[in-house]
Amino acid sequence: MSVRIPFDDLVALLAAILRRHRCSERTAASIAANMAAAQRDGALSHGVFRVGGYLGSLDSGWVDGEAVPVVEDVAPGFLRIDARNGFAQPALARARAALLDKAEINGIALLSIRNSHHFGALWPDVEPFARDGFVALAMVNSMASVVPYGGHSKVFGTNPLAFAAPRGSGDPLVFDLAAAALSNGDVQLAAREGRQLDPGMGVDRHGHPTTDPNAVLDGGALNAFGGHKGAALALMMEVMSAGLSGGNFSFEVDWSDHPGAATPRSGETLILIDPRRGASRDFTARIEQLVGAIRAAGGERLPGERRYAIRREAARLGVALEEQELAELRRLAGQ
Amino acid sequence: MSVRIPFDDLVALLAAILRRHRCSERTAASIAANMAAAQRDGALSHGVFRVGGYLGSLDSGWVDGEAVPVVEDVAPGFLRIDARNGFAQPALARARAALLDKAEINGIALLSIRNSHHFGALWPDVEPFARDGFVALAMVNSMASVVPYGGHSKVFGTNPLAFAAPRGSGDPLVFDLAAAALSNGDVQLAAREGRQLDPGMGVDRHGHPTTDPNAVLDGGALNAFGGHKGAALALMMEVMSAGLSGGNFSFEVDWSDHPGAATPRSGETLILIDPRRGASRDFTARIEQLVGAIRAAGGERLPGERRYAIRREAARLGVALEEQELAELRRLAGQ
Numbered sequence: 001m002s003v004r005i006p007f008d009d010l011v012a013l014l015a016a017i018l019r020r021h022r023c024s025e026r027t028a029a030s031i032a033a034n035m036a037a038a039q040r041d042g043a044l045s046h047g048v049f050r051v052g053g054y055l056g057s058l059d060s061g062w063v064d065g066e067a068v069p070v071v072e073d074v075a076p077g078f079l080r081i082d083a084r085n086g087f088a089q090p091a092l093a094r095a096r097a098a099l100l101d102k103a104e105i106n107g108i109a110l111l112s113i114r115n116s117h118h119f120g121a122l123w124p125d126v127e128p129f130a131r132d133g134f135v136a137l138a139m140v141n142s143m144a145s146v147v148p149y150g151g152h153s154k155v156f157g158t159n160p161l162a163f164a165a166p167r168g169s170g171d172p173l174v175f176d177l178a179a180a181a182l183s184n185g186d187v188q189l190a191a192r193e194g195r196q197l198d199p200g201m202g203v204d205r206h207g208h209p210t211t212d213p214n215a216v217l218d219g220g221a222l223n224a225f226g227g228h229k230g231a232a233l234a235l236m237m238e239v240m241s242a243g244l245s246g247g248n249f250s251f252e253v254d255w256s257d258h259p260g261a262a263t264p265r266s267g268e269t270l271i272l273i274d275p276r277r278g279a280s281r282d283f284t285a286r287i288e289q290l291v292g293a294i295r296a297a298g299g300e301r302l303p304g305e306r307r308y309a310i311r312r313e314a315a316r317l318g319v320a321l322e323e324q325e326l327a328e329l330r331r332l333a334g335q
Numbered sequence: 336m337s338v339r340i341p342f343d344d345l346v347a348l349l350a351a352i353l354r355r356h357r358c359s360e361r362t363a364a365s366i367a368a369n370m371a372a373a374q375r376d377g378a379l380s381h382g383v384f385r386v387g388g389y390l391g392s393l394d395s396g397w398v399d400g401e402a403v404p405v406v407e408d409v410a411p412g413f414l415r416i417d418a419r420n421g422f423a424q425p426a427l428a429r430a431r432a433a434l435l436d437k438a439e440i441n442g443i444a445l446l447s448i449r450n451s452h453h454f455g456a457l458w459p460d461v462e463p464f465a466r467d468g469f470v471a472l473a474m475v476n477s478m479a480s481v482v483p484y485g486g487h488s489k490v491f492g493t494n495p496l497a498f499a500a501p502r503g504s505g506d507p508l509v510f511d512l513a514a515a516a517l518s519n520g521d522v523q524l525a526a527r528e529g530r531q532l533d534p535g536m537g538v539d540r541h542g543h544p545t546t547d548p549n550a551v552l553d554g555g556a557l558n559a560f561g562g563h564k565g566a567a568l569a570l571m572m573e574v575m576s577a578g579l580s581g582g583n584f585s586f587e588v589d590w591s592d593h594p595g596a597a598t599p600r601s602g603e604t605l606i607l608i609d610p611r612r613g614a615s616r617d618f619t620a621r622i623e624q625l626v627g628a629i630r631a632a633g634g635e636r637l638p639g640e641r642r643y644a645i646r647r648e649a650a651r652l653g654v655a656l657e658e659q660e661l662a663e664l665r666r667l668a669g670q
Contacts, residue, residue: 077412078442078612107413108606110443114614135579150635155628163567165574173574175567207633226561232498232510232638235629239500239508243621244470246614251628271443271606277413279449279581286578293490293586294570298542300485303567 003326004318010036010048016333017051021058023065030090034120040319042310045185046121048325051332053119053262062261063087063117071095077106080245083116088140088268091116092125103134103272111270114245118142119263122162123176123304125270130164130172133284135273138162141241143264144251146180147221149231152207154221156234157250157264158183159241166275168288175303179234181225187213241267338661339653345371345383351668352386356393358400365425369455375654377645380520381456383660386667388454388597397596398422398452406430412441415580418451423475423603426451427460438469438607446605449580453477454598457497458511458639460605465499465507468619470608473497476576478599479586481515482556484566487542489556491569492585492599493518494576498638501610503623510638514569516560522548576602 005013014032019025031054039047057063067086071094074080079099083091091113102109118140129136142157158180165173182201190197191213204210205219216222224230242249247267255261275283291302314320340348349367358366366389374382392398402421406429409415414434418426426448437444453475464471477492493515500508517536525532526548539545540554551557559565577584582602590596610618626637649655 072614074612075442075609076440077444078609080612080614082614105411106441106443107410108441108443108445109412110608112613135574148629148632148634151629151633153632155625155632155634163571163574165578173570175571177564177567225564228635229512229560229565232512235508235625235638236498236510238625239470239498239622243500243615243618243625244608244610244613246616246621249621249625249628273445273579274410274413275579277409277415278447278579279407279415279417280578281581283578286581286584287574290490290570290573290578290584293584294483294486297483297488297490298486299483299490300563303570 001323002320003323004320005326006318007036007040007314010039010319013329013333013335014048014051016335017329018054018058018065020332020334021055021065023058026093027065027067027087027090030093031087031120034089034124036319037124038121039321040311040314041307043121043307045183048321048329050119051329055332056260057117057119057263060258060261062255062258063263069094071098073098077102077109079109079111081111081113081116083113085115085265086117088113088116088118089120089125092268092270099270099272100129100132100134103274107277108271108273111272112245113268114247116247116266116268117263118266118268121176122160123164123174125268126162126164127172127174129272130166130174133166133276135166135275136164136270138268138270139237139240140268141238141247141250141266143253145184145222146224146231146234147203147207148235149224149228152203155251156224156231156238157266158222159234159237159250161233161237165287166284167291168284171304171308173287173291173303179224179230179237180222181230182222184222187216187222191217240269244269336658337655338658339655340661341653342371342375342649345374345654348664348668348670349383349386351670352664353389353393353400355667355669356390356400358393361428362400362402362422362425365428366422366455369424369459371654372459373456374656375646375649376642378456378642380518383656383664385454386664390667391595392452392454392598395593395596397590397593398598404429406433408433412437412444414444414446416446416448416451418448420450420600421452423448423451423453424455424460427603427605434605434607435464435467435469438609442612443606443608446607447580448603449582451582451601451603452598453601453603456511457495458499458509460603461497461499462507462509464607465501465509468501468611470501470610471499471605473603473605474572474575475603476573476582476585476601478588480519480557481559481566481569482538482542483570484559484563487538490586491559491566491573492601493557494569494572494585496568496572500622501619502626503617503619506639506643508622508626508638514559514565514572515557516565517557519557522551522557526552575604579604
């Protein structure tokens with residue numbers, strides 16, 4: 001049965017759990033906010049469902065929940081962060097104000113996070129910047145799950161890319177897409193339910209196309225979405241996140257000595273652009289015109305629109321989760 | 336019959352033609368180099384095949400081949416160019432040195448070109464920056480050809496995105512991909528040859544899926560590649576190129592009063608990143624490791640690899656083109 005609780009209560013509950021598993025106040029607040037936002041917006045695969053993975057990674061010592069990220073100001077438009085084996089989100093939070101300053105002064109700025117773990121949805125990293133009037137682009141690499149185009153074994157991560165731009169009115173344009181044709185979770189779900197995958201989603205351990213989810217899970221790999229184009233984008237995300245930041249590539253992640261760990265050690269790159277430096281008299285009004293054209297053409301929905309609709313419902317009624325999930329969260333929080 | 340001519344001779348021949356159609360010395364040199372490079376590398380759809388479209392656009396007065404682009408230095412990391420209704424490539428050439436300076440000083444820099452025409456391949460805009468040690472990302476919008484996801488009429492351009500990164504040895508990693516599932520040229524070719532399209536490539540005038548190329552051409556539209564993800568990327572390219580630069584969105588292009596014109600008036604955004612500001616001790620060596628992993632996984636080929644192979648052959652033997660194409664070029668050049 002589904003129950004509803006206020007967003008702030010869910011954040012507080014998740015933060016309390018994380019603090020009991022060696023997370024600092026700031027890290028707990030940051031990760032709890034990410035997970036609660038995903039749950040609130042109906043992005044359930046990144047919602048409270050992830051608590052177990054977070055705790056496994058913390059308890060095994062794979063991630064340092066008490067890490068204090070170190071911000072390095074290396075150029076007028078370039079910030080680096082060593083997350084010191086902590087999560088990426090509290091590292092980003094620490095550099096946020098400085099990054100906004102740099103983007104405002106220079107017109108564009110880049111934040112490069114290394115030695116970090118990003119186990120959450122990526123859109124919460126970019127959406128707030130669009131609400132502040134900036135265009136934001138973020139890329140993260142993850143663990144090897146995706147085969148290069150025409151290849152037989154996995155190299156790239158599922159690798160999300162997120163983009164956000166402010167609009168003239170209403171919520172910003174925000175999307176968050178994975179380079180993988182399908183998520184690992186979806187493959188596991190299909191296997192559990194005895195369903196075949198759609199053609200083109202993955203390969204078996206020999207690199208042959210397969211629709212059998214068990215063959216993908218048993219030494220096989222996922223394909224990138226959209227054929228060679230998606231594979232090229234997956235490669236770009238490796239270069240931009242791990243290559244640029246000095247982090248691990250997805251194929252270098254090895255947590256075999258940390259049983260129960262679930263988060264890849266990866267890099268994140270975030271680019272912030274100040275559209276007021278462009279030649280549009282009114283950038284956000286122009287984006288409204290683009291949105292108008294998409295609606296007139298019968299576009300199914302704008303990126304982010306479904307999330308916003310669920311979010312508005314949650315603002316009225318509270319965040320939806322299963323009764324047993326809430327009971328489990330309370331138990332984990334010692335309440 | 337195919338013949339071969341030296342690359343420099345082909346550039347000179349194409350430049351001579353363009354100068355006869357109201358192009359300045361600099362514009363002719365820049366566009367000739369772009370077209371010749373595409374021909375040399377086997378990217379034939381953007382090679383000498385395009386001469387007719389360039390000349391139609393110039394002769395109809397739609398594009399100003401004598402435009403002098405105006406560079407505006409608006410922030411330490413942000414350059415704008417008003418191409419003054421000329422081509423984007425000579426505008427980029429004019430700002431190139433300043434853009435490199437900005438990227439080196441700031442770690443990242445952005446060039447935003449508006450009031451411009453980009454009728455060429457996009458990878459020649461980014462590859463030289465990778466040869467100078469920079470990571471480059473470029474996006475261009477074009478004319479409306481692509482339907483929003485689930486929509487019935489076209490809004491987005493075919494919209495190329497190009498990415499380049501330096502490697503430790505050898506030619507840089509370079510890719511150039513269109514947001515459209517297929518090019519307009521491929522649809523025309525299928526129609527002429529009486530072939531059906533693969534499923535998922537386009538819709539008819541009512542927005543219904545079709546494999547009939549004539550239905551796509553007759554008021555229909557192309558799909559983005561990769562479903563809703565490619566459509567989201569097409570939207571991003573509109574925001575990044577037209578929205579940011581103050582240029583026309585693809586759906587705003589209207590050349591109905593310039594018969595024969597073929598190039599959309601669009602915007603281009605180019606982002607340049609200095610990887611030496613990142614925390615990788617040796618960025619290019621890290622990219623080599625990534626390339627090694629892709630090869631070990633049996634990846635079919637690296638982005639750009641086919642082009643480089645054809646280019647090496649052209650360096651030995653000359654650039655290949657059809658005998659009648661060469662004769663026509665000579666005729667157009669008055670030779």
